[in-house]
Amino acid sequence: MGGAIVATEILWWIFAAGIVGAALGVVFSGSVIHSAIFLILSLAGVGAMYLFLMVEFLALVQFLIYGGAVTVLILLALMLTRMGAGEKVNGAQAPVAFMVAVALGAILLSVAVRTAWPGDTGDMPHNIAIEAVSEKLFLDFGAPFVIASVLLLVALIGAIVLARQEDGE
Amino acid sequence: MNGIDLVGPQFAVLIAAGLALVVDAVLPRQRRLIPFVALAGLALSVAWSISWVARDDYQTAFGGTLVLDRYAVFFYFVFAGIAAAVVLASIEWVERAGRGQAEYYALVLASTAGFMFLASSRDLISIFIALELSSIPQYILAGWGKDERSSEAGLKYLLLGAIASAVLLYGMALLYGFTRTTELGGIADAVAAGGDANRSLLILAVALVIAGFGFKMAVVPFQMWVPDVYQGAPTPVAAYLSVGSKGAAFAVVTRLFFEGLGPGVASDDWSMIFAVVAAVSMTFGNVMAIAQTDIKRLLGYSSIAQAGNIMVGLAAISVAGEEFVLGASGVIFFVAAYAFTNLGAFIAVIAISQRIGSDRIADYAGMWKRSPALAGVLALCLVSLTGIPPTAGFWAKLYVFNSAIRADMAWLVIIGVLNSLVSAYYYLGIAKTMFVAQPAEEATFRPPLTLSISLGVAAAGVLALGLIPGPVLSAAHDAAETLALVY
Numbered sequence: 001m002g003g004a005i006v007a008t009e010i011l012w013w014i015f016a017a018g019i020v021g022a023a024l025g026v027v028f029s030g031s032v033i034h035s036a037i038f039l040i041l042s043l044a045g046v047g048a049m050y051l052f053l054m055v056e057f058l059a060l061v062q063f064l065i066y067g068g069a070v071t072v073l074i075l076l077a078l079m080l081t082r083m084g085a086g087e088k089v090n091g092a093q094a095p096v097a098f099m100v101a102v103a104l105g106a107i108l109l110s111v112a113v114r115t116a117w118p119g120d121t122g123d124m125p126h127n128i129a130i131e132a133v134s135e136k137l138f139l140d141f142g143a144p145f146v147i148a149s150v151l152l153l154v155a156l157i158g159a160i161v162l163a164r165q166e167d168g169e
Numbered sequence: 170m171n172g173i174d175l176v177g178p179q180f181a182v183l184i185a186a187g188l189a190l191v192v193d194a195v196l197p198r199q200r201r202l203i204p205f206v207a208l209a210g211l212a213l214s215v216a217w218s219i220s221w222v223a224r225d226d227y228q229t230a231f232g233g234t235l236v237l238d239r240y241a242v243f244f245y246f247v248f249a250g251i252a253a254a255v256v257l258a259s260i261e262w263v264e265r266a267g268r269g270q271a272e273y274y275a276l277v278l279a280s281t282a283g284f285m286f287l288a289s290s291r292d293l294i295s296i297f298i299a300l301e302l303s304s305i306p307q308y309i310l311a312g313w314g315k316d317e318r319s320s321e322a323g324l325k326y327l328l329l330g331a332i333a334s335a336v337l338l339y340g341m342a343l344l345y346g347f348t349r350t351t352e353l354g355g356i357a358d359a360v361a362a363g364g365d366a367n368r369s370l371l372i373l374a375v376a377l378v379i380a381g382f383g384f385k386m387a388v389v390p391f392q393m394w395v396p397d398v399y400q401g402a403p404t405p406v407a408a409y410l411s412v413g414s415k416g417a418a419f420a421v422v423t424r425l426f427f428e429g430l431g432p433g434v435a436s437d438d439w440s441m442i443f444a445v446v447a448a449v450s451m452t453f454g455n456v457m458a459i460a461q462t463d464i465k466r467l468l469g470y471s472s473i474a475q476a477g478n479i480m481v482g483l484a485a486i487s488v489a490g491e492e493f494v495l496g497a498s499g500v501i502f503f504v505a506a507y508a509f510t511n512l513g514a515f516i517a518v519i520a521i522s523q524r525i526g527s528d529r530i531a532d533y534a535g536m537w538k539r540s541p542a543l544a545g546v547l548a549l550c551l552v553s554l555t556g557i558p559p560t561a562g563f564w565a566k567l568y569v570f571n572s573a574i575r576a577d578m579a580w581l582v583i584i585g586v587l588n589s590l591v592s593a594y595y596y597l598g599i600a601k602t603m604f605v606a607q608p609a610e611e612a613t614f615r616p617p618l619t620l621s622i623s624l625g626v627a628a629a630g631v632l633a634l635g636l637i638p639g640p641v642l643s644a645a646h647d648a649a650e651t652l653a654l655v656y
Contacts, residue, residue: 107373111373115367115370139232140232141231142231142232143230143235148298150183150282151305154279154280154302155305157272158305158306158309161309162323164269
């Protein structure tokens with residue numbers, strides 16, 4: 001039993017390092033296409049984290065929507081806008097942005113370490129039934145769910161209006 | 170049906186948005202009707218809100234994610250009024266803009282529904298979704314014009330808005346991680362139980378949340394986008410952004426701090442955050458406004474300063490007791506007064522620039538001789554923005570500064586009053602240009618009927634709130650008290 005836990009913990013650290021490494025790759029890689037591919041790796045790693053937490057539904061959603069749909073969309077958009085592979089993506093403010101990011105990261109880390117977080121991953125209910133998820137989604141959070149669907153419709157209309165070629169253009 | 174009834178004011182607005190699109194598709198020859206469909210929906214929304222005031226049967230809805238209380242209903246009226254004024258002020262411009270008319274009004278209405286949901290949200294998840302519902306249409310509307318400036322405004326607003334949303338979400342995630350609930354009441358309990366031990370986390374989470382909403386309020390240091398977006402966006406959209414998204418952000422932050430964080434743990438810390446942000450915003454906005462030659466940029470900087478004024482009320486909120494309500498009702502009243510005043514100023518600018526084709530302040534010379542009504546209303550609104558009686562702005566400032574004095578923040582009030590003097594210089598400078606300087610041409614003109622109506626309503630609102638502020642002040646006080654009842 002104890003061996004299994006240690007093995008899980010080692011795997012967890014490997015994946016954690018992988019996520020952070022891929023995230024750094026997104027920021028530091030020279031071309032946007034490479035960044036997008038690193039993003040897929042990083043998001044897939046987060047999906048694996050959900051598997052460690054035994055929330056299979058979330059893991060599935062993470063793989064399908066973020067690892068799949070969102071990144072495919074990003075790659076397609078890059079293709080359509082003909083962004084070259086060697087295009088420079090950093091501006092003159094990069095050093096300032098770097099310092100701000102490091103400072104923010106340091107603050108977040110020090111606060112996260114100092115905080116007595118309530119609960120433990122061990123207390124998490126395992127194997128949550130899909131019915132429980134749908135009850136939360138459609139009953140408790142029914143209103144935000146419906147508002148989100150209006151939001152999608154609005155975004156769709158807006159995208160069409162802005163992209164549409166008018167007569168005579 | 171009961172569920173629909175509880176979100177009736179929002180529902181009416183969304184139905185009108187859908188109807189506008191249907192009318193466009195089914196009756197393409199009757200496009201002129203579309204703005205009036207939008208206005209009818211807003212009227213129905215107001216009627217629905219009135220029926221809730223009459224029923225006086227306030228309750229939570231949808232598992233506590235939304236709530237229908239006096240506070241929410243007060244803002245329903247404010248947002249419906251803002252949307253109606255913006256629709257009336259847009260008609261001429263949208264016809265000439267050459268993009269879909271129905272879509273324009275549908276987006277304005279959808280975003281208004283988002284504001285209303287924000288005012289009634291009692292849960293981090295619904296707050297975030299409602300914020301996005303109100304924001305995304307605004308990004309699109311800011312880029313509605315076909316010139317490069319407008320596209321730039323839309324893109325800038327979208328990119329910075331997305332970053333602000335991410336920051337806000339990070340703060341909310343930290344709050345959730347610490348309290349294990351997204352419901353504001355539950356957060357308040359968890360903060361009261363264990364906030365002292367995790368003070369640094371709480372302050373960090375709240376700072377991130379303030380940063381996210383600070384972008385919408387347009388307070389320093391989250392104001393970089395304001396002048397460019399206000400100048401580049403179509404003027405009716407700039408008017409909408411300046412009052413709508415600012416008002417909604419203050420509505421939701423006030424509720425968040427009342428119901429979710431409240432007095433007690435660490436509240437001195439965030440009172441200090443608010444006070445400093447307020448002082449810096451007022452000073453930065455006013456100093457930058459002095460040098461502006463473009464009236465839309467000037468109104469952009471002035472809106473940063475006004476956000477600082479409203480934030481003085483937020484700083485006063487963190488003090489417990491009777492003053493608690495005082496600060497909140499000051500914020501609420503200020504938002505309503507500012508809505509009338511700034512809309513009036515913007516609509517006058519729309520009418521004038523449609524005629525003279527320029528946004529330069531120098532071109533407003535002698536406007537008094539060319540269109541006395543427009544110059545008069547614009548001057549009235551500028552006087553109100555300065556905070557001189559007998560206008561709405563006077564009572565708004567008095568109320569907010571009074572709450573700060575009761576909260577022992579005299580230094581903040583001194584900065585506020587000094588800033589009012591600075592703002593008088595450039596606000597009244599515009600008035601002087603209009604009344605004293607010689608016009609470049611003598612031809613007189615009148616604004617179109619729809620603009621005149623919305624201008625008249627705004628001016629009447631500014632004067633009515635200035636001469637008889639009692640009813641709205643007491644409504645604002647009642648609204649704030651329903652928040653205080655949570656304790």
